[in-house]
Amino acid sequence: SWREQLLTATEYEDVYEAAIEMQRIWVHACPNIIAYENTLLSAYRNDKFEGFVNDVSDGVPGYWTNYRVHLKEELGGPFGDTFRWSNPLDIDSFNTMVTSSAYSMNILMMLYDSLITQDEEGEDVLWLAESYEAETHDDNPAVPEGYTRFIFDIIQNATWTDGTPLTAEDIAFSLNYFRDAPGNPYGTDLTEMTAAYAPTTYRVIVEFRTESFWHLHTVGYKPILPKHIFEDIGLEGWNLWNPIPPDDEMVTSGPYNVSDYVAGEFAELTRYDNFFYGFDYGEGNGDDSDVFPQELLLAVVAGAVGAAVVILVGGYVLMRQR
Structure with a gap:
C-alpha cells in the first residue's frame, strides 16, 4: 500500500511518490478542502x-x-x-x-550542529555529514533482514570550541547517550536504534531494527554533544547539567x-x-x-x-x- 511504502521505504524517491499518491487520494475523497496560508511578518532595519x-x-x-x-x-x-x-x-x-x-x-x-539540517528553502542539506548511504538486507547481506543501516562520512575540519576535533566518536556517543539517558527527550524516537558506532575517525554507522527512510531524520537532526565533556557528566546527569555562561564554559561547535x-x-x-x-x-x-x-x-x-x-x-x- 502507499501507506506501507511511505513508512517503510528507505529511498527518498519512494517516500515522495507515496506521499504524492496519498495526497491525491485525500484530495479526491474530500468534498471540501479549506486551503489557507499563515502570513509571518518580519520587520528589520537594513540601513546598516x-x-x-x-x-x-x-x-x-x-x-x-x-x-x-x-x-x-x-x-x-x-x-x-x-x-x-x-x-x-x-x-x-x-x-x-x-x-x-x-x-x-x-x-x-x-x-550546536547536526549531521543534516534544513536550508532556508526547507530542503535537507548535509551539514556535519559529508555523505551518507542507506542500506537494507537487499542492498547488503551483512545487514540483518528488516534492518536499516546508515553510513555517514563526516567532514574532517570540525572542532569544538576548546580545540578538540569533532569526530564520528562524538556522533556515535551522542546518539547512544540520548537513547540510554533515562527520560532524555532526544531519545524517545531512538528506541529502535540497535547500534551507533564509529569504525573510523570520520565514519559513523547507525542501525535500526526496522526499515524506514524516516530514520535518517531521527538521527540526522539531533544536536551533537562533545563526548569528552558528557562522559564525565554521565547518563544520570543529563538533566542536572545547568551551565550559566560565560562563568561556566560551554564547549560547543x-x-x-x-x-x-x-x-x-x-x-x-x-x-x-x-x-x-x-x-x-x-x-x-x-x-x-x-x-x-x-x-x-x-x-x-x-x-x-x-x-x-x-x-x-x-x-x-x-x-x-x-
Missing part, C-alpha cells in the same frame, strides 16, 4: 547590515540570517560590528536537552558561542573563529551568498518591550539601562 535571509519557516529572524548577515561595505564592512535582535522571552536553560522553549532554541541553535549573559536582560554571542563553515569574503565584495562574517557579535535582547537596552561594540557593554 545586509545578508538577511527570508527563511521559508522562520522568516527573517532565524538561523540563516544570523549566519549570513554582515555589515555593509560602505560602513566599513563586511567585517565587524554588533548585530542585535530581540527575543520575546529570556532563555530558560542553556541545556539543549532540558529546554522546551522555542525562545531558548533561538540561541541554542547557534551553538556552532558558528557562535556565548561570551556574556545577564539573566532577563541579554545574551551575547561571539563568532567562533574555527567554525567549519566559516566562509571568507575574499576581497569583501559584499556578496551575501555562502558567507560568514568575521568579528561579528550577536546581542540577543530578552523581551521586545520593557527589557533592558543593550548596546555592544566590539564585545564591550557600553550601556545597559532599564
Whole structure:
C-alpha cells in the first residue's frame, strides 16, 4: 500500500511518490478542502547590515540570517560590528536537552550542529555529514533482514570550541547517550536504534531494527554533544547539567558561542573563529551568498518591550539601562 511504502521505504524517491499518491487520494475523497496560508511578518532595519535571509519557516529572524548577515561595505564592512535582535522571552536553560522553549532554541541553535539540517528553502542539506548511504538486507547481506543501516562520512575540519576535533566518536556517543539517558527527550524516537558506532575517525554507522527512510531524520537532526565533556557528566546527569555562561564554559561547535549573559536582560554571542563553515569574503565584495562574517557579535535582547537596552561594540557593554 502507499501507506506501507511511505513508512517503510528507505529511498527518498519512494517516500515522495507515496506521499504524492496519498495526497491525491485525500484530495479526491474530500468534498471540501479549506486551503489557507499563515502570513509571518518580519520587520528589520537594513540601513546598516545586509545578508538577511527570508527563511521559508522562520522568516527573517532565524538561523540563516544570523549566519549570513554582515555589515555593509560602505560602513566599513563586511567585517565587524554588533548585530542585535530581540527575543520575546529570556532563555530558560542553556541545556539543549532540558529546554522546551522555542525562545531558548533561538540561541541554542547557534551553538550546536547536526549531521543534516534544513536550508532556508526547507530542503535537507548535509551539514556535519559529508555523505551518507542507506542500506537494507537487499542492498547488503551483512545487514540483518528488516534492518536499516546508515553510513555517514563526516567532514574532517570540525572542532569544538576548546580545540578538540569533532569526530564520528562524538556522533556515535551522542546518539547512544540520548537513547540510554533515562527520560532524555532526544531519545524517545531512538528506541529502535540497535547500534551507533564509529569504525573510523570520520565514519559513523547507525542501525535500526526496522526499515524506514524516516530514520535518517531521527538521527540526522539531533544536536551533537562533545563526548569528552558528557562522559564525565554521565547518563544520570543529563538533566542536572545547568551551565550559566560565560562563568561556566560551554564547549560547543556552532558558528557562535556565548561570551556574556545577564539573566532577563541579554545574551551575547561571539563568532567562533574555527567554525567549519566559516566562509571568507575574499576581497569583501559584499556578496551575501555562502558567507560568514568575521568579528561579528550577536546581542540577543530578552523581551521586545520593557527589557533592558543593550548596546555592544566590539564585545564591550557600553550601556545597559532599564
